[in-house]
Amino acid sequence: MRIFSHLCRWTAERCRLIGRTDLVARVSPRHPSPDQLQTGSLVVVRDGTLDKWACFRCPGGCGEKIQLSLNQARRPRWAVRFDWLLRPTIEPSVRQLNACRCHFWVKRGQVHWCHDSGHRQVPKRTNGAWGR
Numbered sequence: 001m002r003i004f005s006h007l008c009r010w011t012a013e014r015c016r017l018i019g020r021t022d023l024v025a026r027v028s029p030r031h032p033s034p035d036q037l038q039t040g041s042l043v044v045v046r047d048g049t050l051d052k053w054a055c056f057r058c059p060g061g062c063g064e065k066i067q068l069s070l071n072q073a074r075r076p077r078w079a080v081r082f083d084w085l086l087r088p089t090i091e092p093s094v095r096q097l098n099a100c101r102c103h104f105w106v107k108r109g110q111v112h113w114c115h116d117s118g119h120r121q122v123p124k125r126t127n128g129a130w131g132r
């Protein structure tokens with residue numbers, strides 16, 4: 001089933017039916033070790049039926065490991081869901097407080113940068129204003 005999802009997503013991307021996917025979700029019963037966590041993959045650590053953590057590497061180029069708590073009883077917490085093409089959506093946005101200061105949303109597998117992100121890929125406005 002996973003292979004089918006990957007194949008459909010790849011084909012849909014190639015045919016430009018959907019945008020390029022930045023993050024692809026997979027579920028694991030265990031935390032991924034640093035070398036198991038590849039750029040572009042989001043690992044949902046699931047214990048039985050309970051989603052506990054979402055782990056992925058910062059898409060801002062720094063590669064920092066990001067771990068989001070999915071435990072709804074704790075703060076801060078995030079919610080991750082993914083469609084049948086394994087494209088994750090994360091709510092709310094992710095803000096890195098380390099040196100990279102990345103701030104972004106993940107919607108259907110795509111990273112959307114916030115204007116206040118410290119990330120260099122944020123498109124500069126021609127008038128020099130960042131806006132809100």
Ligand SMILES: [Zn+2]
Pocket residue numbers: 058059060061062063064096100101102
């Ligand atoms: Zn970063």
